[in-house]
Amino acid sequence: MAQARFNEVLTLDREVPEYKSKDFASDQDVRWCPGCGDYTILKQVQNAMPELGIPREQIAFISGIGCSSRFPYYMDTFGMHSIHGRAPAIASGLKVTRPELNVWVITGDGDSLSIGGNHFIHVMRRNLDLNILLFNNEIYGLTKGQYSPTTKEGFVSKSTPMGSVDHPFNPLAVALGADATFVSRAMDRDPKHLNSIILRANQHKGTSLVEIYQNCVVFNDGVFEAYTDKATRPREALYVEHGKPLVFGENDSKGIRLNGLKPEIVDLGEGGVSLDDLWIHDEKDLTKATILARFFDRPSEHVHFPRAFGVLYCVDRPCYEDGVNAQVAHAVSKKSKTLDDLLTGDETWVIK
Amino acid sequence: MAQARFNEVLTLDREVPEYKSKDFASDQDVRWCPGCGDYTILKQVQNAMPELGIPREQIAFISGIGCSSRFPYYMDTFGMHSIHGRAPAIASGLKVTRPELNVWVITGDGDSLSIGGNHFIHVMRRNLDLNILLFNNEIYGLTKGQYSPTTKEGFVSKSTPMGSVDHPFNPLAVALGADATFVSRAMDRDPKHLNSIILRANQHKGTSLVEIYQNCVVFNDGVFEAYTDKATRPREALYVEHGKPLVFGENDSKGIRLNGLKPEIVDLGEGGVSLDDLWIHDEKDLTKATILARFFDRPSEHVHFPRAFGVLYCVDRPCYEDGVNAQVAHAVSKKSKTLDDLLTGDETWVIK
Amino acid sequence: MRLQSQPMSEVTIRFAGDSGDGMQLTGSQFTNTTALMGNDLSTFPDFPAEIRAPAGTVAGVSAFQIHFGSNPIFTPGDEADVLVAMNAAALKANLTNLKNGGLIIANTAGFDKKNLSLAKYDVNPLEDNSLAGHQVIKFDVSKLTSESLKESGLTPKDIDRAKNMFVLGVLYWLYSRPLEPSVQFIEKKFGKKAPEIAAANIKVLNDGYTFGEATEIFTSRFEVKQASIEAGTYRNITGNEATVLGLVAAAEKSGIPLFYGSYPITPASDILHGLAKHKQFNVRTFQAEDEIAAIATTIGAAFGGSLAVTGSSGPGIALKGEAIGLAIMLELPLVVVNVQRGGPSTGLPTKTEQSDLMQAVYGRNGEAPMVVVAAKSPADCFDTAYEACRIALEHMIPVMFLSDGYLGNGSEPWLFPKEADLQSITAKYEPSREEDAEPFKPYRRDAKLARPWAIPGTKGLEHRIGGIEKQNETGNISYDPANHEFMVKLRAEKRDRVADYIPMQDIDNGKDHGKLLFLTWGSTYGSVKTAVHEARLEGYDVSHAHLRYLSPFPKNLEYILKGFDKVVIPELNNGQLVKMIRDQFLIPAEGFNKIKGMPFTVSEVKQKIYELLNK
Amino acid sequence: MRLQSQPMSEVTIRFAGDSGDGMQLTGSQFTNTTALMGNDLSTFPDFPAEIRAPAGTVAGVSAFQIHFGSNPIFTPGDEADVLVAMNAAALKANLTNLKNGGLIIANTAGFDKKNLSLAKYDVNPLEDNSLAGHQVIKFDVSKLTSESLKESGLTPKDIDRAKNMFVLGVLYWLYSRPLEPSVQFIEKKFGKKAPEIAAANIKVLNDGYTFGEATEIFTSRFEVKQASIEAGTYRNITGNEATVLGLVAAAEKSGIPLFYGSYPITPASDILHGLAKHKQFNVRTFQAEDEIAAIATTIGAAFGGSLAVTGSSGPGIALKGEAIGLAIMLELPLVVVNVQRGGPSTGLPTKTEQSDLMQAVYGRNGEAPMVVVAAKSPADCFDTAYEACRIALEHMIPVMFLSDGYLGNGSEPWLFPKEADLQSITAKYEPSREEDAEPFKPYRRDAKLARPWAIPGTKGLEHRIGGIEKQNETGNISYDPANHEFMVKLRAEKRDRVADYIPMQDIDNGKDHGKLLFLTWGSTYGSVKTAVHEARLEGYDVSHAHLRYLSPFPKNLEYILKGFDKVVIPELNNGQLVKMIRDQFLIPAEGFNKIKGMPFTVSEVKQKIYELLNK
Ligand SMILES: Cc1ncc(C[n+]2csc(CCOP(=O)(O)OP(=O)(O)O)c2C)c(N)n1
Ligand SMILES: Cc1ncc(C[n+]2csc(CCOP(=O)(O)OP(=O)(O)O)c2C)c(N)n1
Ligand code: SF4
Numbered sequence A, B: 001m002a003q004a005r006f007n008e009v010l011t012l013d014r015e016v017p018e019y020k021s022k023d024f025a026s027d028q029d030v031r032w033c034p035g036c037g038d039y040t041i042l043k044q045v046q047n048a049m050p051e052l053g054i055p056r057e058q059i060a061f062i063s064g065i066g067c068s069s070r071f072p073y074y075m076d077t078f079g080m081h082s083i084h085g086r087a088p089a090i091a092s093g094l095k096v097t098r099p100e101l102n103v104w105v106i107t108g109d110g111d112s113l114s115i116g117g118n119h120f121i122h123v124m125r126r127n128l129d130l131n132i133l134l135f136n137n138e139i140y141g142l143t144k145g146q147y148s149p150t151t152k153e154g155f156v157s158k159s160t161p162m163g164s165v166d167h168p169f170n171p172l173a174v175a176l177g178a179d180a181t182f183v184s185r186a187m188d189r190d191p192k193h194l195n196s197i198i199l200r201a202n203q204h205k206g207t208s209l210v211e212i213y214q215n216c217v218v219f220n221d222g223v224f225e226a227y228t229d230k231a232t233r234p235r236e237a238l239y240v241e242h243g244k245p246l247v248f249g250e251n252d253s254k255g256i257r258l259n260g261l262k263p264e265i266v267d268l269g270e271g272g273v274s275l276d277d278l279w280i281h282d283e284k285d286l287t288k289a290t291i292l293a294r295f296f297d298r299p300s301e302h303v304h305f306p307r308a309f310g311v312l313y314c315v316d317r318p319c320y321e322d323g324v325n326a327q328v329a330h331a332v333s334k335k336s337k338t339l340d341d342l343l344t345g346d347e348t349w350v351i352k
Numbered sequence C, D: 001m002r003l004q005s006q007p008m009s010e011v012t013i014r015f016a017g018d019s020g021d022g023m024q025l026t027g028s029q030f031t032n033t034t035a036l037m038g039n040d041l042s043t044f045p046d047f048p049a050e051i052r053a054p055a056g057t058v059a060g061v062s063a064f065q066i067h068f069g070s071n072p073i074f075t076p077g078d079e080a081d082v083l084v085a086m087n088a089a090a091l092k093a094n095l096t097n098l099k100n101g102g103l104i105i106a107n108t109a110g111f112d113k114k115n116l117s118l119a120k121y122d123v124n125p126l127e128d129n130s131l132a133g134h135q136v137i138k139f140d141v142s143k144l145t146s147e148s149l150k151e152s153g154l155t156p157k158d159i160d161r162a163k164n165m166f167v168l169g170v171l172y173w174l175y176s177r178p179l180e181p182s183v184q185f186i187e188k189k190f191g192k193k194a195p196e197i198a199a200a201n202i203k204v205l206n207d208g209y210t211f212g213e214a215t216e217i218f219t220s221r222f223e224v225k226q227a228s229i230e231a232g233t234y235r236n237i238t239g240n241e242a243t244v245l246g247l248v249a250a251a252e253k254s255g256i257p258l259f260y261g262s263y264p265i266t267p268a269s270d271i272l273h274g275l276a277k278h279k280q281f282n283v284r285t286f287q288a289e290d291e292i293a294a295i296a297t298t299i300g301a302a303f304g305g306s307l308a309v310t311g312s313s314g315p316g317i318a319l320k321g322e323a324i325g326l327a328i329m330l331e332l333p334l335v336v337v338n339v340q341r342g343g344p345s346t347g348l349p350t351k352t353e354q355s356d357l358m359q360a361v362y363g364r365n366g367e368a369p370m371v372v373v374a375a376k377s378p379a380d381c382f383d384t385a386y387e388a389c390r391i392a393l394e395h396m397i398p399v400m401f402l403s404d405g406y407l408g409n410g411s412e413p414w415l416f417p418k419e420a421d422l423q424s425i426t427a428k429y430e431p432s433r434e435e436d437a438e439p440f441k442p443y444r445r446d447a448k449l450a451r452p453w454a455i456p457g458t459k460g461l462e463h464r465i466g467g468i469e470k471q472n473e474t475g476n477i478s479y480d481p482a483n484h485e486f487m488v489k490l491r492a493e494k495r496d497r498v499a500d501y502i503p504m505q506d507i508d509n510g511k512d513h514g515k516l517l518f519l520t521w522g523s524t525y526g527s528v529k530t531a532v533h534e535a536r537l538e539g540y541d542v543s544h545a546h547l548r549y550l551s552p553f554p555k556n557l558e559y560i561l562k563g564f565d566k567v568v569i570p571e572l573n574n575g576q577l578v579k580m581i582r583d584q585f586l587i588p589a590e591g592f593n594k595i596k597g598m599p600f601t602v603s604e605v606k607q608k609i610y611e612l613l614n615k
């Protein structure tokens, strides 16, 4: 009966139009600072949309609060700009009740890891089929420059005039600890790669986390320059691909090898080791993913590793909404009671 | 000046009395269900107290809400039974402002990992010098038996009559993902071991997490029986100790070996492997700790591992409160302004 | 039958024992049988705050009170006529609830040395003449039960567990009730799983009855005739169960699937438990990580087209304030259930109170008007929950539904409706549109000022909403000062306009003008109704009006209030509705307050009436 | 000097330009110089909602208004006498803020084709006669600046950045102000790091001044004489800065170290930033993971003996409701700062409003009374924050301090006090006790009903507190019904008794009885004060009283209110204080409301006075 009401309006089976990227741009003026990394990310998301093969009205973008969270206004899909930190929970309610929708969560490092930290870890464990794009600029942009839970120690911000003494989160490690099933990293300045990761995130059935390094030109300009700058990128960014060895450096001259549990950097080619000796990336291996995610915070080891970009981890696990809806479907299929039965209950008596 | 006020009353340097365990029992009637695992934990904490060598009034227990969170009422120390989930944040405020105190957080699986999840991960990353005892009974006791974020899938509880479809957290993995510096596990039914872990947690400078398996006789009786039952314990519980090989089983007849990144169970002695081949426990190794913490949720590997008890991980990292207080002390020592200077500010003018 | 049954018009019995003594079951069995006999009744369980405090202590006492009669009954009774005390602690904890001269039925086995010391009695109260003002009937229930079952082959533990059935049997005899319904219940409960337990319980029940019949321990026996209440088929129901059914019924009638996002909290958790069982009605429940996530999931579900409900109690509702504000901005239908308990903070979690009214009306940042309704009795939770859903769906507005611990856990007979007779609920989704249609306006409005419910998956309705102030009609972000003032007033007007779609306020009892009006809301209804009824019979000129709608008020409320010389507002708080009434109508309404975690007694209200009218 | 300066008693200037044009700096330089000249003044910055909207658009316009005079000044001015428009968008966005006949100083370079189209002007407003009702003076600031700096060797970008100094120079000339203070400022700011930039800015400033002097573009020149305000040493201060200083001063005076736990939110973040800079005063700031953690840390700090303060704005305060309830139960000193903004929900985050009063007074579960005070002007934030701390510490009670975006960001001259003259704050910790002393009673009370502050580390004071209802004196958990009622009333009485320790309400202006009283709270003070002052000069019988204490009210408030035929309550909300006044005193007080994210103008209030007194 309830389903019937939906059917009065839903157009779920309609043919998918031939979309162009601009079909996903809303009529609202985009309002980020000139040069903000958010622009490229918006562009790549809009570019990815036609490839999903989903009618526009079946897509929803839910965000919290922050510069990045303005995102839904710019997408010509359904959208909600909600309150600070709560987007994953709102999206969960939407997805549980409307599993056929394609739901995206847009969030910032403060939104998802500070005030929204609890919802963030719980959505990971529940593994609802959502795509979460986490715009990490290591700063609170909208409130004008306080340090965030991803800001490096020592950073001088408005709220830390003598430098931050707060140890930052490693967002991907937090997600893995909370049993995330899809964990990836990309950056605003490598649009092609970003685009491919967005599409892979969408393919994954389960909660897909894409951490996107995003430059805040105003309050934290250049914090990811080592990875985005063409000169330093080869030695600082390690692009990982399932089944491929971990190579990086100018002309892929370097590689990563596992020595027991310890990763080490090796030179390839003459005098060095061969590709066959290298760590082969395996998206399904939680231990490897954990090591990869933590490449940059192993200070005790005094080794400077490149930062990993790409899909670090991707495994299948049942989605929460499927469990819920299977139970409901099962109960509905076995339905033996009418509403009148329910109102009547087990024991009644008659007054005459 | 401010410090002076504290000094009017504080008795920080007084001699430590020769305490007995019962000196830490308050005059309040203990009110848990008969047979509840909370009783043994209370006892072990009271037993551990005299060994800390700290005057009673310098110790504070802060809890949230839940059966377990009634704990502070039973300790003859300073105590606060606060609100649901917030104990780590309250304790953080206390510790930052009063670093000389010995501060304990008492929490349940619901309190710390459901409503309190955000404070839980943030206290881990900040690494304040607190001892957190997490009473995990895999259920909401106080509210009479709903499933919790640590309850196994399929569990039938008051709120999941058809079985839970929620994937549970692995509390130690969550903590490691959030950059915890001390992660350990114990159980109500092995009081001696529990006592030793409590003492080690106290020794660690930084946030020490002790997950304690606690039996809820009313709503989840026997959920940890495999580890607490004398008959099954040898093969199901793996007690780890720094620098020692991982052995378990009747007469320590089995061991764990690492094959690359993969742990495997081996038989020891004749025909089997020798102790020297085994994985040597290393508290300082994050990768190893992560593998150990996850022994029981590697379903894809179809191997049944024993569960690890003891200190899985323990490393040093600066404590948040020390960073804050160092900055304050530095600023105070360089103090050049009086309050009048501050009120006057940089630019003034005179009206006559 | 040696004794002739004496007719009585109403009786209150209080069953009290250790948490392990099965008093809740005994009480509910007595309730069922009483209901089947056609009495009107009202019950209230009184749980200990601890899950299971140590056996034998006062903290571990669990009680159940039933008030039944041949007259209409609106409260579980001020004081008990009969107190069943299974042990010393039960007597100690409940003696104040017994009438002067009331009957105590005591299990002497529960007054042994150990029990006396656990209850902190120096002397056995059954023997030191301290109960002289009461009738005391004592016997060793434990021993009689084990006698009864000595051949049963059951373990001593199982035998001891059956002792509540002995007491039940005795009381059935005392009040001339049949055993049949309880026999059936026992068979259904244990028959298959444990036939020997079933047989034993039935035997003990019978033996208890026979004990009453055979011994001369009782000097009188009573009968309470069928009540002359409205004809029809009844069932017994608690407020939380009625809330569950009200929500499911609203979903079924409106054709909108129900979603309930909640985080457990006493005394609201049973709504979550109840709804989780009704998946066959396409109900989805979500036990969220906290109260904020709970309401956030409902906002997502409402956006997706569900009848979205979140429920909690005071402290949990406090946490939802910010998100309620969002729902008010989004203008989505949403029901927030607050089963109130004693506050502030953790307060008295297992006790009842009406102290969250101000929080409901004002507890958010900014000008954030929402509709507030409250139930007056356990069964009324059905109608009020249903009405909350109707208003939310038809007006596209968040509604707070106030219940409380006393309503939620208390029970009463319910003349339940048929689906066909339920008021219809008109909820509709915005239909799809073609590409070339006029641009869709998500904040366009109808006569109720409701905006269209445009759900994802509907072609042509793509739109974006959020918590920043929005332009009317388009819903776009707007920082325009004039628009903001317009929208603030519009949201207030939209809430106020609900008054056009609800019934006028009526007088529950008495004239529509006169010297004194008692104006109630929520669970104070029952005691005030009874008190006013009785006072009127005694010739006092007092009237009673009861408010279901607290925000907005019914349109004629001012007219009614101004018909009385004095308006008194009894509340289980320090004076909240009274503030709203004084502010809005500028009349010197007076508060009459009790903040003891329990309802007014009828006699407290009557006392107040005497005081006010006799001076 | 060709032109003689004409005396003026007051002037309002509005500087408007693109976010990148440096208008905030220009405004604050003009402010400083004006202050040093001894004028009274009031300022208000008007930021765009976006961090940096695209250059040249209306959304990207940033403005700064200053109102100064030789009379006492209480508002930043209704409408500007002079509007500086650095580009077309600035004109578009700010024209409504200009008086009829006001002066526009326009930078013609900002009205080129690109700027016109970004501002969505079809025709250049400087040329189409649409500004006929105003005086327009236009020149190419950009070109004049680059002329001025053509030899400087600076990059074109750096040269363009200096153009605000040209405008500042022109205005200094126009209002006969000295250049010296700004020259010093520039030297201090750039002197060491970038001497060439300093030199350039000083040159442009001088050239702007000379431009005013040399050209005939202006037909008049003005002078505003020193104000006859209280003698003493002044500084300029914003409300948020004053709050910071008030908190630090309270900590220093009481000898209790300050702890501030907060989560950033507009417009409260500057308090966090400000306090973070004052570590040398033993101040600890904690940027928490969310608002709940922020208040939780302060509760921990208060338990440990700190002067614990948390601050936020509306939505963040909503999240703190549950924890405020805990603090009320714990009876610890705590100050909660709410720098209010437009609501509900995210609302209008960069705009001002007074709509969180009800939330402050009632926004928690249960009966949870707290003290509420509000500041009336930027400088008054110092006194009110200080007073909030005093009450919290002396009464061991949570206090809500209400400020708002207008106060927080606005500034005014402040006759700052000396430490020695600040009211003393008596806060003391409970002393240690010996083992054999009487058991310590953490809920023992003094005449204020305050309990002892027993901090960890003090021998013999071990005790446990929590959110469950507690027995008076012992603080042990108590489920006793009578105790609960006693404690609920006691907590209310404790709050009410604060009224014994605060000043009586006074009349700010006018007689203490009469036809009409304007009763204000918070930031409406300035415009109402000015309006009432002016209306009284015009012969109207109107009085003005301003409330700092909102809960409890001063004890004589009723007496004052009852002296007037009519009481009108102007608020930047939909009517909140008016509800409390009507409820409490049963007088037909009327609301006068504006909900446009900005303060009342003086003329709006005067209009209201005319309306009320002329009919
Ligand atoms: C309840 C609440 N608290 C605080 C804020 C203020 N606030 C808005 S966005 C934000 C943080 C933004 O940082 P991030 O999530 O990293 O997003 P960014 O602006 O950097 O994209 C804060 C603290 C708010 N809007 N609501
Ligand atoms: C804000 C709030 N929400 C909900 C509750 C109800 N509540 C009390 S304890 C609890 C969970 C208890 O579970 P856990 O933390 O595992 O402790 P246990 O009782 O099992 O020791 C809940 C949901 C509350 N007191 N406050
Ligand atoms: S403040 Fe930073 S993150 Fe925000 S819009 Fe500007 S550049 Fe982007």
Ligand code: SF4
Binding pocket: B031, B032, B033, B035, B036, B037, B038, B067, B068, B137, B141, B142, B215, B216, B217, B218, B219, C051, C052
């Ligand atoms: S309910 Fe469970 S956890 Fe709570 S006291 Fe009883 S046995 Fe212990």
Ligand SMILES: [Mg+2]
Binding pocket: A066, A108, A109, A110, A135, A136, A137, A138, A139, A140, A141, A148
């Ligand atoms: Mg950010």
Ligand SMILES: [Mg+2]
Binding pocket: B066, B108, B109, B110, B135, B136, B137, B138, B139, B140, B141, B148
């Ligand atoms: Mg638990």
